Amino acid sequence: MTLIMNAWYVAAWPEEVPPGEILSRTICNEPMVLFRDREGRPAALEDRCCHRQMPLALGRLEEDCTLRCMYHGLRFEADGSCVEAPGQANVPAAARVRAFPCVERHGYVWVWPGEAELADPDLIQDIFERNDHPDWTSVHGTIHLQANYTLLADNLIDTTHETYVHIGSLGDDNIQANPISVTGDEKSVLVTRWILDHDAAPLWREALNQDGNVDRWQIIRFQPPASTVLDVGVAPVGTGAPGGDRSHGAQGCNLNFGTPETEHTTWYFWAFARKFRRDEPGYDEVLQKKFANVFAEDSGAIEGAYSVMRRNPGRPTVNLRNDAGTLRARRLVEDMAAAEAARSGQAG
Amino acid sequence: MTLIMNAWYVAAWPEEVPPGEILSRTICNEPMVLFRDREGRPAALEDRCCHRQMPLALGRLEEDCTLRCMYHGLRFEADGSCVEAPGQANVPAAARVRAFPCVERHGYVWVWPGEAELADPDLIQDIFERNDHPDWTSVHGTIHLQANYTLLADNLIDTTHETYVHIGSLGDDNIQANPISVTGDEKSVLVTRWILDHDAAPLWREALNQDGNVDRWQIIRFQPPASTVLDVGVAPVGTGAPGGDRSHGAQGCNLNFGTPETEHTTWYFWAFARKFRRDEPGYDEVLQKKFANVFAEDSGAIEGAYSVMRRNPGRPTVNLRNDAGTLRARRLVEDMAAAEAARSGQAG
Amino acid sequence: MTLIMNAWYVAAWPEEVPPGEILSRTICNEPMVLFRDREGRPAALEDRCCHRQMPLALGRLEEDCTLRCMYHGLRFEADGSCVEAPGQANVPAAARVRAFPCVERHGYVWVWPGEAELADPDLIQDIFERNDHPDWTSVHGTIHLQANYTLLADNLIDTTHETYVHIGSLGDDNIQANPISVTGDEKSVLVTRWILDHDAAPLWREALNQDGNVDRWQIIRFQPPASTVLDVGVAPVGTGAPGGDRSHGAQGCNLNFGTPETEHTTWYFWAFARKFRRDEPGYDEVLQKKFANVFAEDSGAIEGAYSVMRRNPGRPTVNLRNDAGTLRARRLVEDMAAAEAARSGQAG
Ligand code: FES
Ligand code: FES
Ligand code: FES
Structure with a gap:
């Protein structure tokens, strides 16, 4: 059966994504990297640099919580936008990697592998226990x-x-x-x-x-x-x-x-x-x-x-x-x- | 070349099927479990429970030499018929697993993976040596x-x-x-x-x-x-x-x-x-x-x-x-x- | 992309093909055996006996630098011709294995996996360093x-x-x-x-x-x-x-x-x-x-x-x-x- 993409799935336990570390995990056939942004919120990016397709899982989290591809150095924000392209002054407009909706709630990190505009966190069920x-x-x-x-x-x-x-x-x-x-x-x-x-x-x-x-x-x-x-x-x-x-x-x-x-x-x-x-x-x-x-x-x-x-x-x-x-x-x-x-x- | 199904094949040495034990073996692409019935004769069943497809190789031989599926407990005779369905009084009519003709002769256990009605044990060659x-x-x-x-x-x-x-x-x-x-x-x-x-x-x-x-x-x-x-x-x-x-x-x-x-x-x-x-x-x-x-x-x-x-x-x-x-x-x-x-x- | 067959490729370092030894290596999807002939020149044959398809990599280099298939004994020269067929006086005309152009130059062993008639060694670039x-x-x-x-x-x-x-x-x-x-x-x-x-x-x-x-x-x-x-x-x-x-x-x-x-x-x-x-x-x-x-x-x-x-x-x-x-x-x-x-x- 085809996978259901428009849903919240548990992606990780919160302690699997400590600040400063990259977790690589595939959810619904989508390889992702999970890490925390400057505010400590979990983020999920596609595990693929848009330049020569290096896995971002092999990248490096910089001190400002941006993620640098360690092949030719493109640097990305937690929202997938590219903020640095080494060797040139301007970042190409197309340089961007897909970001997946990602939230931490009830002691779980959740991702939504489907269409981002449908991802309402309030759809996550209440599991206070x-x-x-x-x-x-x-x-x-x-x-x-x-x-x-x-x-x-x-x-x-x-x-x-x-x-x-x-x-x-x-x-x-x-x-x-x-x-x-x-x-x-x-x-x-x-x-x-x-x-x-x-x-x-x-x-x-x-x-x-x-x-x-x-x-x-x-x-x-x-x-x-x-x-x-x-x-x-x-x-x-x-x-x-x-x-x-x-x-x-x-x-x-x-x-x-x-x-x-x-x-x-x-x-x-x-x-x-x-x-x-x-x-x-x-x-x-x-x-x-x-x-x-x-x-x-x-x-x-x-x-x-x-x-x-x-x-x-x-x-x-x-x-x-x-x-x-x-x-x-x-x-x-x-x-x-x-x-x-x-x-x-x-x-x- | 396609496999020939209507033939006797050696499935095991007799000592590989001791009483009370289950041997799991695939013959001509048919996964089977081999075990001995109450009379000590070898039996071969398809290695698949008819309920939720649990391998019967993970099942348990009961004291009466019936084979119990250890997922939800269906219990089968050596001929593949189901004799117990936990949680209900009657066994569903369709509950049955395929039995393959199986005999011990000349120091070998033989099975016939094809059509059971063609399986004449006298087709097995004489190898008294x-x-x-x-x-x-x-x-x-x-x-x-x-x-x-x-x-x-x-x-x-x-x-x-x-x-x-x-x-x-x-x-x-x-x-x-x-x-x-x-x-x-x-x-x-x-x-x-x-x-x-x-x-x-x-x-x-x-x-x-x-x-x-x-x-x-x-x-x-x-x-x-x-x-x-x-x-x-x-x-x-x-x-x-x-x-x-x-x-x-x-x-x-x-x-x-x-x-x-x-x-x-x-x-x-x-x-x-x-x-x-x-x-x-x-x-x-x-x-x-x-x-x-x-x-x-x-x-x-x-x-x-x-x-x-x-x-x-x-x-x-x-x-x-x-x-x-x-x-x-x-x-x-x-x-x-x-x-x-x-x-x-x-x-x- | 399809592989380019008509080209010289480095197949091995010279010391990987010492006299009397067989190196098995696949180049451009072609499984080959590399060995040295009587003059010490490297040779490359298809890694497949023409009789029952035994890998020649499991063969034996004889003292005269011919390569014997160790299944039924066919014996081949470095050019792929068959010089002995055990059990019969004449070698069948079709008995031959493919030979690939192979030369040693500038400290490399090169092979040409494509059409042999195009294999000019002078196409190999000069790399004297x-x-x-x-x-x-x-x-x-x-x-x-x-x-x-x-x-x-x-x-x-x-x-x-x-x-x-x-x-x-x-x-x-x-x-x-x-x-x-x-x-x-x-x-x-x-x-x-x-x-x-x-x-x-x-x-x-x-x-x-x-x-x-x-x-x-x-x-x-x-x-x-x-x-x-x-x-x-x-x-x-x-x-x-x-x-x-x-x-x-x-x-x-x-x-x-x-x-x-x-x-x-x-x-x-x-x-x-x-x-x-x-x-x-x-x-x-x-x-x-x-x-x-x-x-x-x-x-x-x-x-x-x-x-x-x-x-x-x-x-x-x-x-x-x-x-x-x-x-x-x-x-x-x-x-x-x-x-x-x-x-x-x-x-x-
Ligand atoms: S592959 Fe990422 S910067 Fe080149
Ligand atoms: S799968 Fe065998 S009883 Fe349910
Ligand atoms: S397979 Fe090589 S001689 Fe028979």
Whole structure:
């Protein structure tokens, strides 16, 4: 499927773009360099000098935060304009490199690889749990996935896989045995699954840090093209969680962004925010490792499936009852791609 | 050339498929998983779950020898039928993976990658020397060859190459100096070469384990698409070997199966059975190493030639007198491929 | 752009083809083996046996300097004729491999990958500085470049890059600040740049081995398709170098040949001949390392630019004032390619 260009994608964690350094990354087939301007704001330029096509990733950030091509010395501002052409007094009018809309928000650096005039930062969804709210703390990581980005949402929306892929951490036999409910609108899909009155899976037992049966919830919101946020947790059975009172439980929020690098590879930015065991020394490190392991297990499954998928274009597959959410999500992505194609057809 | 699908191919040595383990192997472009069913018989399934295309090679063999997909838990019998779909009471009718005919015979596991209804196990040739006869003992090995499978028979049928490729083991100057005779029918080619009254090549001197000149024979039977069996040996000169009495000599049988993995890569299963020095401790290991080395030399030549061949599609080559056997063998393979193409043309 | 076949290209340094050894190298997409004949002259044959296409690089040079294919033993002379076919008395008339015109001159082994009848050795340019003149001594090296060969001349002709690519060795800020003058004819481009009365760049300071400001010259002659020779040096300011008396200075000659291996890869043969500090023990080694480093820096820039270029076929670039020489050189290469295409159109 063609990539959707007119959308905000997570391009990097803020700490990957420290002042004075150049990060080279491809987003939606567009090779970019990311760096910070004089005000410390992230900027994204095409990774190609307009003179002899030297990668700007091999360039040098000058003290005034302009970026110099280190082949013949053209120097560019964060907006892509050229401010110096060595060996001549005037900069040629055509000397300019493409700049991509780029903002930092909610603890992520976002880029918009498509038409710049459509890039409204307020289209970025509110995800305060990651680092904008004092009640939450989070761990995170990045995985370079050998698969089309849509498979990540497929994986996350159907939690049935936890029983098999995450044995010994998140998985237990109760998940697959419990039905899901699926709702949504034109802009999102909402999948809910409750697993009531059961022995907690190991990772959740540890999160809750107490004995006894639990009620477990998985409330999954997918927004096209590439965001899947899971409200998850467990609470002691009978404390009212299914009715809405989750204060006695361990509450988590798993944020997932699958940014296409190319059609066949994906930058998977995962985070797990929590309200439980927040100030315990060393627990961040423990949890970071555990979730890095969980998402590496997912990645193995996704990459395995994608390699088979690429060998079998167009071959039919069988759907199961629990695919109701993923099928609806896939439709939203297809609609978004179709709308973009229609728009560019009109424009052209 | 297109691969021939309706044929039995060696897929594995029996010990590569121990009970409770999954072997993943591609045969004729078909990725398969091999495992043993409840009766210990080998089975071959397509390496693709019918749900979201997870490789079954990443699955888990359950205690009852069913194979579970470890993404969302579908469970399959050795015949490809689905016997469990987690999260729902009924298995969808379409849930099934392709099973390939698979049998164990003469010390090999065979699969038939084509139309299952044509797969008669009695089409498998009789090769008792490998492990079905008390007078013979054998060593064997596998080479993953970067070449089309037909080049292996080319190599084996024209033993002229031994003079150059196998200096110091099987080769001596006498081979190329002796003519071959070629016969055959619609299903096989027979190439015979006698090298009379000469100093034995090093490996044969050691096999015979005595001094004095020898008579050496090479009787090569090729059967399309991929089997080349050589009746080979030396006997002290004058003991009647050319007339049929080889009992005074060292008798060997070299069995070779070149199973296409893809058009450009081949699983080369070689074995060397012998009637000489059978019960000598440690001699199996010695001989295994020596022949592994011999066939590695062949592989180097084959892969070298194939890499040049791929750069030069359709360019003419020069034939020599000793190519009479290989040219006849090639025709049998072409005829078999043409017959299969004609059949599938009619079917369609 | 299509490769130009009818031209002499540097194929190897003479010491890469010692008597009795086979060098395998691809020139203009033609895989070749280079070796010396009975008279010690270099020869170049196609790296493909005419029988079953075994690479001759895996062959054996016999004592009489014939080359034997080590698959079935065909034996070839340095002119490509076959002189022995094992197993038969007569060599088949068609048994022959292509020989490429090949000569050793001025300290290089040259081959002509195109039509042999056009290969006049007197077309090879005179470059006595490399090893044919007692006043000069030289160091040299080879780089395997992941780029089209024309980018090497682009790099060498526009020395503006020295300011940025060769900081700390050849580069200083004065280079880019000084204009170039460009002349030439149908067969060459001449670019001249003088940098007068300035502090010498580190490598030139060391070459001159004295203090004080210098005049520096860069006189660059490009000859299509692949030769760029630079007359370079510095002399103490006021000693008459701009007027023609360079005897008080450090004079160097940088010889560069970019031989296409394929359209996308290049054998870069560089040499630096000098008239200064010639008999100083150990200075050759010092200078070899310094220039190997300089040309590795160039290669990094060239490969970076080429990788971007391949992703952006046909996209416009911006030219700068100092591109006057490279643009003229590029036109000469295009004219030469067009003439060859026209000629082969007439022939066919
Ligand atoms: S390639 Fe960037 S300045 Fe020349
Ligand atoms: S992919 Fe096998 S059960 Fe889902
Ligand atoms: S391939 Fe060279 S002699 Fe057969």
